Amino acid sequence: MFFDNWRGLGRVALVGVCAYVALVLMLRLSGNRTLSKLNAFDFVVTVALGSTLATILLSKDVSLAEGLLAFAVLIGLQFLVTWTSVRVSWFNQLVKSEPVLLFHQGRFLPRSMRRARVVEQEVLAVLREQGVARLDTVEAVVLETDGSMSILRRPDEPLETLSNVRVPGPEERPLT
Numbered sequence: 787m788f789f790d791n792w793r794g795l796g797r798v799a800l801v802g803v804c805a806y807v808a809l810v811l812m813l814r815l816s817g818n819r820t821l822s823k824l825n826a827f828d829f830v831v832t833v834a835l836g837s838t839l840a841t842i843l844l845s846k847d848v849s850l851a852e853g854l855l856a857f858a859v860l861i862g863l864q865f866l867v868t869w870t871s872v873r874v875s876w877f878n879q880l881v882k883s884e885p886v887l888l889f890h891q892g893r894f895l896p897r898s899m900r901r902a903r904v905v906e907q908e909v910l911a912v913l914r915e916q917g918v919a920r921l922d923t924v925e926a927v928v929l930e931t932d933g934s935m936s937i938l939r940r941p942d943e944p945l946e947t948l949s950n951v952r953v954p955g956p957e958e959r960p961l962t
Contacts, residue, residue, distance in 0.1 A: 884951075
C-alpha cells in the first residue's frame with residue numbers, strides 16, 4: 787500500500803521526466819493557442835492532456851510511446867479544429883458557443899439566464915468578486931464562451947465590445 791518496489795518508483799520518475807519534456811516540446815511547437823481557455827473545447831483538451839500525463843505516469847499498462855502518441859493526437863486535433871474554425875465560419879459556429887448577456891442596463895435577463903443555467907446569486911457573486919457594490923454602476927454582465935463572466939461598467943460612450951453579444955428576446959438581435 788505504501789511502497790511496492792524501487793523499480794516502480796524508477797519507472798514513474800523516468801517516464802515522468804520523458805513525458806513531461808515531450809509534452810512541453812509538443813506544446814511549444816503547437817503554439818500558445820493549444821492551452822488557451824477561450825472556450826469549452828479548449829478547456830476539455832487541456833484537461834485531457836493532464837489526464838493523459840497522469841495515466842502515462844501511473845499506469846503500467848500504458849507505454850511511454852502510447853502516451854506520447856495520445857499527446858500528439860490531442861494536440862493535433864486541437865490544432866486542426868482551431869485552424870479550421872478560423873478559416874470556415876460554419877465550422878467555427880459548430881464548435882464554439884456565443885457569449886450570452888445575463889444582465890443589461892440595470893436588470894437581470896431571466897430568459898437568457900435560464901438558457902445559460904445561471905442564477906442571480908452566481909452573477910451577484912461574480913460582481914462582488916470584482917468589487918462591484920452597486921448594480922447601477924454595471925452596464926452588462928456577459929457569460930463568455932469559456933464559462934467566465936465579464937463585467938462591463940457603465941461607460942460614457944457606446945460599448946463596442948458588446949457587438950457580438952445577443953440580446954435575449956423574440957428577435958435575438960446583436961446589441962449594436
